[in-house]
Amino acid sequence: MEKSLFAIIMAGGKGTRFWPESRQSKPKQFLALTGDKTLIEQTADRILPVVPPENILTVTDIAYRELVRRLLPWIPVRNVLAEPVGRNTAPCIGLAALHVRKKDPEAVMLVLPADHLIFEEEDFRSTLLYAADLARRTKGLVTIGIRPTAPETGYGYIEKGTPIDGDKAFSVLSFREKPDLETALSFLESNAFFWNSGMFAWKVSAIMEAIERYLPDLHERLLVLEKYLDTPDEERVLREVYEAVTPISIDYGVMEKTDNVLMVTGNFRWNDLGSWDALADIYPRDENDIGGRGLVITVDSTNSLVLGKDKLIALVGIKDLVVVESDNAILVMKRGRSQDVRKIVKQLENKSMKEYL
Amino acid sequence: MEKSLFAIIMAGGKGTRFWPESRQSKPKQFLALTGDKTLIEQTADRILPVVPPENILTVTDIAYRELVRRLLPWIPVRNVLAEPVGRNTAPCIGLAALHVRKKDPEAVMLVLPADHLIFEEEDFRSTLLYAADLARRTKGLVTIGIRPTAPETGYGYIEKGTPIDGDKAFSVLSFREKPDLETALSFLESNAFFWNSGMFAWKVSAIMEAIERYLPDLHERLLVLEKYLDTPDEERVLREVYEAVTPISIDYGVMEKTDNVLMVTGNFRWNDLGSWDALADIYPRDENDIGGRGLVITVDSTNSLVLGKDKLIALVGIKDLVVVESDNAILVMKRGRSQDVRKIVKQLENKSMKEYL
Numbered sequence: 034m035e036k037s038l039f040a041i042i043m044a045g046g047k048g049t050r051f052w053p054e055s056r057q058s059k060p061k062q063f064l065a066l067t068g069d070k071t072l073i074e075q076t077a078d079r080i081l082p083v084v085p086p087e088n089i090l091t092v093t094d095i096a097y098r099e100l101v102r103r104l105l106p107w108i109p110v111r112n113v114l115a116e117p118v119g120r121n122t123a124p125c126i127g128l129a130a131l132h133v134r135k136k137d138p139e140a141v142m143l144v145l146p147a148d149h150l151i152f153e154e155e156d157f158r159s160t161l162l163y164a165a166d167l168a169r170r171t172k173g174l175v176t177i178g179i180r181p182t183a184p185e186t187g188y189g190y191i192e193k194g195t196p197i198d199g200d201k202a203f204s205v206l207s208f209r210e211k212p213d214l215e216t217a218l219s220f221l222e223s224n225a226f227f228w229n230s231g232m233f234a235w236k237v238s239a240i241m242e243a244i245e246r247y248l249p250d251l252h253e254r255l256l257v258l259e260k261y262l263d264t265p266d267e268e269r270v271l272r273e274v275y276e277a278v279t280p281i282s283i284d285y286g287v288m289e290k291t292d293n294v295l296m297v298t299g300n301f302r303w304n305d306l307g308s309w310d311a312l313a314d315i316y317p318r319d320e321n322d323i324g325g326r327g328l329v330i331t332v333d334s335t336n337s338l339v340l341g342k343d344k345l346i347a348l349v350g351i352k353d354l355v356v357v358e359s360d361n362a363i364l365v366m367k368r369g370r371s372q373d374v375r376k377i378v379k380q381l382e383n384k385s386m387k388e389y390l
Numbered sequence: 391m392e393k394s395l396f397a398i399i400m401a402g403g404k405g406t407r408f409w410p411e412s413r414q415s416k417p418k419q420f421l422a423l424t425g426d427k428t429l430i431e432q433t434a435d436r437i438l439p440v441v442p443p444e445n446i447l448t449v450t451d452i453a454y455r456e457l458v459r460r461l462l463p464w465i466p467v468r469n470v471l472a473e474p475v476g477r478n479t480a481p482c483i484g485l486a487a488l489h490v491r492k493k494d495p496e497a498v499m500l501v502l503p504a505d506h507l508i509f510e511e512e513d514f515r516s517t518l519l520y521a522a523d524l525a526r527r528t529k530g531l532v533t534i535g536i537r538p539t540a541p542e543t544g545y546g547y548i549e550k551g552t553p554i555d556g557d558k559a560f561s562v563l564s565f566r567e568k569p570d571l572e573t574a575l576s577f578l579e580s581n582a583f584f585w586n587s588g589m590f591a592w593k594v595s596a597i598m599e600a601i602e603r604y605l606p607d608l609h610e611r612l613l614v615l616e617k618y619l620d621t622p623d624e625e626r627v628l629r630e631v632y633e634a635v636t637p638i639s640i641d642y643g644v645m646e647k648t649d650n651v652l653m654v655t656g657n658f659r660w661n662d663l664g665s666w667d668a669l670a671d672i673y674p675r676d677e678n679d680i681g682g683r684g685l686v687i688t689v690d691s692t693n694s695l696v697l698g699k700d701k702l703i704a705l706v707g708i709k710d711l712v713v714v715e716s717d718n719a720i721l722v723m724k725r726g727r728s729q730d731v732r733k734i735v736k737q738l739e740n741k742s743m744k745e746y747l
Contacts, residue, residue, distance in 0.1 A: 053702075330737050332733040344715070344718050345410075345719040345746050347721050349730045349733070349734060350724035351723070354722065356722055359701075363702070363704070363720060365703065365704070365705050365706070365711065366704075366707060366708070367706065367707035369707070373690065376689040377689055380687050
């Protein structure tokens with residue numbers, strides 16, 4: 034373990050795409066969608082073999098601080114950072130960077146979303162350690178690009194440039210938004226494009242310099258906040274700073290603007306679990322091609338995901354469905370329609386049916 | 391009201407086609423599939439304006455006797471007849487006939503399944519009163535044929551013969567089993583075929599004579615039982631008789647064999663509620679063509695039946711489904727697949743999952 038390696042777990046998401054499992058009080062990172070453990074626990078467990086607990090920080094919304102502390106009791110309480118409001122990833126990373134550089138101005142930070150799924154964990158860790166080493170050697174901002182295995186239209190892509198260290202890393206020619214299917218197919222065939230995983234490695238000094246250059250207003254406010262860390266006024270100033278800063282992602286605010294960016298290629302299987310469809314794609318299936326949890330009985334049914342809870346779920350003559358039972362709601366969705374789950378949530382909001390939100 | 395008119399409500403069914411609403415302890419006639427009241431209550435309420443409570447008898451399985459008494463508390467306890475085992479409709483009708491002729495040997499009996507749905511209740515009652523009158527005048531066995539409105543393949547048909555009283559009644563040329571679609575279409579176009587509703591009217595003396603002639607073994611055993619009615623040995627003898635008699639339907643055992651049969655035409659809408667599909671066909675729909683009960687929210691969904699119970703049910707991108715939530719189970723079925731619900735029940739039986747049966 035390297036003393037000067039830190040891991041930041043970003044756990045501020047509030048998405049509703051996994052309704053009815055995800056709720057306002059319990060967004061995706063706090064769900065055990067794929068096993069016994071929640072995604073944030075899986076994320077923390079995954080990095081623990083290479084980063085000691087005292088060097089793992091998580092950033093979450095203040096509404097979830099207690100939940101995070103309960104789920105990750107082995108992380109120092111002080112390492113659970115709470116944002117008073119969500120301001121996208123750039124302020125979140127800036128906040129974490131302040132805390133890291135207070136501990137070690139020479140540190141390298143890994144930045145990890147709390148709600149992704151990763152299969153080959155050893156490969157994942159060696160990729161991140163290599164990325165951290167590259168970040169330390171080059172002072173570059175290192176992003177992890179996942180070698181694509183399908184023409185996904187739901188992901189952003191990174192176009193590789195000049196190779197570094199064989200094909201372990203590359204300079205970056207461009208970042209691309211979610212493509213249409215035709216473009217995604219050409220990306221896949223070209224072998225030049227990688228999925229933008231939202232995972233990063235950089236020296237804390239390098240990211241702070243980049244924020245100073247590309248997001249000077251954020252940088253200035255972070256310097257104000259830095260003076261109040263570990264003082265009685267920290268929480269008040271944190272709130273003032275967060276209410277003042279403009280929401281912006283680190284990709285859009287920094288990564289797409291700077292030339293000082295490198296991509297390390299990840300060859301492990303990765304899924305951002307963006308929707309029920311994404312989960313259905315990767316869920317283990319039985320001999321009838323049904324993925325499921327809970328008590329499920331089927332007759333002549335196929336290609337469906339069934340997540341039961343309290344009640345037996347029986348399928349008759351079904352294909353291409355997602356069925357999810359939660360405490361007080363049941364979702365029955367045609368596969369491919371994940372994006373419309375938010376419309377259900379919207380209806381519930383419009384009707385003030387709070388107990389279902 | 392005619393003093394010598396009796397109504398027999400046959401409530402011995404044990405079907406599983408409405409699983410998970412129907413259970414071994416609660417078959418279809420005890421479900422409130424279409425409103426606040428159970429089907430047996432609806433059946434009794436429907437006949438009450440023309441038959442006094444003391445002349446209404448129900449025959450059910452002994453397992454359901456207490457339930458029937460609870461649902462129909464205004465019927466004399468003694469009128470709730472309990473079969474020790476199910477032996478199809480001929481023994482059931484024979485048992486009821488014994489009780490009726492003890493009260494009035496000149497009586498006319500109406501025989502009504504407990505689990506059918508009828509829309510125009512006034513038409514229904516006037517049809518039955520006419521059938522009763524015809525049965526009294528002619529001493530014939532009168533069956534109610536429903537004028538078909540669709541080429542149903544799930545019903546038996548009755549072919550009309552010579553008209554009686556205009557087109558209110560006919561002699562019967564033949565009984566037909568459930569036809570294929572082509573045959574059902576020709577039946578519909580011919581105007582000569584009527585749905586076999588399973589409702590009858592006859593003098594108690596006429597049906598007993600017919601049983602004596604066509605089912606002599608049953609008749610003989612009924613005569614034995616008759617001697618023990620209202621004695622301490624009644625229940626024991628009833629069990630002996632039932633265990634000895636051959637199961638057979640009144641249609642097959644009597645109606646299809648005798649020439650003394652007449653058909654009265656029913657012009658009211660009728661549905662035997664044979665399956666979830668049958669219920670889906672007649673359930674009231676909203677503007678999206680969704681029929682439902684309970685808390686249901688939909689996005690871009692159509693032509694489905696959703697019966698909720700405890701939990702909110704949300705549909706996204708769904709068409710042609712039946713979704714039914716019960717206390718401890720949820721059925722998700724493609725429309726048109728009702729017949730396969732029994733396969734779910736079979737699996738539950740094979741796995742001894744008794745709490746779901």
